[in-house]
Amino acid sequence: MNLQFKKPSSKTQKLMSKTALNPKIAHRIAPEITVAEENVKKITQHNHAKIVNSGNSAIMSVMNSINGPFIFPDQGAWSGLKKIANFLNQEYNLIPTEKGLIYPDLLEEYLNTQKVVPSALFLTSFAGYTGEQPIKELYDVCHQNGILLIEDASGSVGDVEKRLCNGTHTDVIIASTGSPKIVNVGNGGFISTNDPQILQKSAFLLKMLRADPITCAGMVQEIKNASSSLSKTIEACNFLKKNILTVFHKDKRGINVIVPSRDPKTDSYKLRQLINADGKSIITKCPLYDRVLEKAVCIEIKNLDAACLNKNTLVEIKEHVHNILF
Numbered sequence: 378m379n380l381q382f383k384k385p386s387s388k389t390q391k392l393m394s395k396t397a398l399n400p401k402i403a404h405r406i407a408p409e410i411t412v413a414e415e416n417v418k419k420i421t422q423h424n425h426a427k428i429v430n431s432g433n434s435a436i437m438s439v440m441n442s443i444n445g446p447f448i449f450p451d452q453g454a455w456s457g458l459k460k461i462a463n464f465l466n467q468e469y470n471l472i473p474t475e476k477g478l479i480y481p482d483l484l485e486e487y488l489n490t491q492k493v494v495p496s497a498l499f500l501t502s503f504a505g506y507t508g509e510q511p512i513k514e515l516y517d518v519c520h521q522n523g524i525l526l527i528e529d530a531s532g533s534v535g536d537v538e539k540r541l542c543n544g545t546h547t548d549v550i551i552a553s554t555g556s557p558k559i560v561n562v563g564n565g566g567f568i569s570t571n572d573p574q575i576l577q578k579s580a581f582l583l584k585m586l587r588a589d590p591i592t593c594a595g596m597v598q599e600i601k602n603a604s605s606s607l608s609k610t611i612e613a614c615n616f617l618k619k620n621i622l623t624v625f626h627k628d629k630r631g632i633n634v635i636v637p638s639r640d641p642k643t644d645s646y647k648l649r650q651l652i653n654a655d656g657k658s659i660i661t662k663c664p665l666y667d668r669v670l671e672k673a674v675c676i677e678i679k680n681l682d683a684a685c686l687n688k689n690t691l692v693e694i695k696e697h698v699h700n701i702l703f
């Protein structure tokens with residue numbers, strides 16, 4: 378199939394090259410870092426922001442500033458959450474979900490069973506990148522219970538509906554801007570919050586994990602492209618979810634599509650031969666903590682350049698899925 382894997386836009390690449398060639402960088406005179414932080418604050422509507430060298434660095438810095446226990450979803454979040462909490466010796470518990478989704482009443486019920494009040498709920502904007510979490514409603518429950526909501530918005534920066542990656546209803550936003558992400562720099566990440574303590578408590582770590590000016594220059598440009606890229610990806614997934622016989626979280630917004638499979642190993646192998654982008658796979662085999670803990674195959678629409686998400690391509694993807702899986 379004629380699919381293109383997502384890459385930074387040519388304007389982003391040019392800006393990054395220009396920054397790399399700027400001799401002032403050697404003297405640590407880098408306005409790009411401040412400009413990127415200002416752009417992150419604008420898009421998340423938080424008052425404070427820091428740019429770091431990866432999404433995991435952002436998560437580690439935030440986890441370092443808060444004492445556990447944390448709550449993580451039992452599936453559909455980022456596996457790095459558990460690894461980083463273990464690394465920092467932070468306690469965490471897994472909340473039971475509806476295939477990754479946490480509903481406000483589920484959260485309330487869960488909190489009633491906890492002897493120690495958790496400090497923070499970490500989740501991704503889209504469970505398994507495929508089901509939008511009810512962030513605002515979860516934020517309300519968190520606040521009634523004195524719990525911080527930390528949203529990993531790697532998949533949702535620039536949401537035009539303003540339901541995701543919106544600092545007015547989440548305490549901390551972290552994101553990876555690595556590849557392939559919505560802010561697709563190929564490197565880096567960020568943290569934003571209204572609570573300066575979150576950043577101050579990890580000031581030393583944030584200094585160690587800071588991003589370089591080249592990444593920051595790329596981030597400024599890719600933030601400009603985020604809304605359009607996200608909207609096109611969500612629209613493509615809506616089309617596929619509507620037209621593929623059975624998918625997880627059919628009526629929810631998402632940036633990839635997960636289809637139940639009786640034999641994920643064989644089905645994912647066959648699909649990889651038919652659907653790939655420049656030879657790179659966009660098929661993930663489940664069960665997988667980061668997607669869904671069910672037998673399924675995941676079509677990672679988020680990995681594709683938005684320019685190739687036209688109707689013909691999507692119909693072809695749907696036909697391959699139907700031929701192999703149903």
Ligand SMILES: Cc1ncc(COP(=O)(O)O)c(C=O)c1O
Binds near residue numbers: 432501552553555566
């Ligand atoms: C949702 C999510 N959060 C965080 C990360 C980690 O980001 P990074 O690779 O920039 O450390 C990833 C990586 O794929 C991710 O998918």
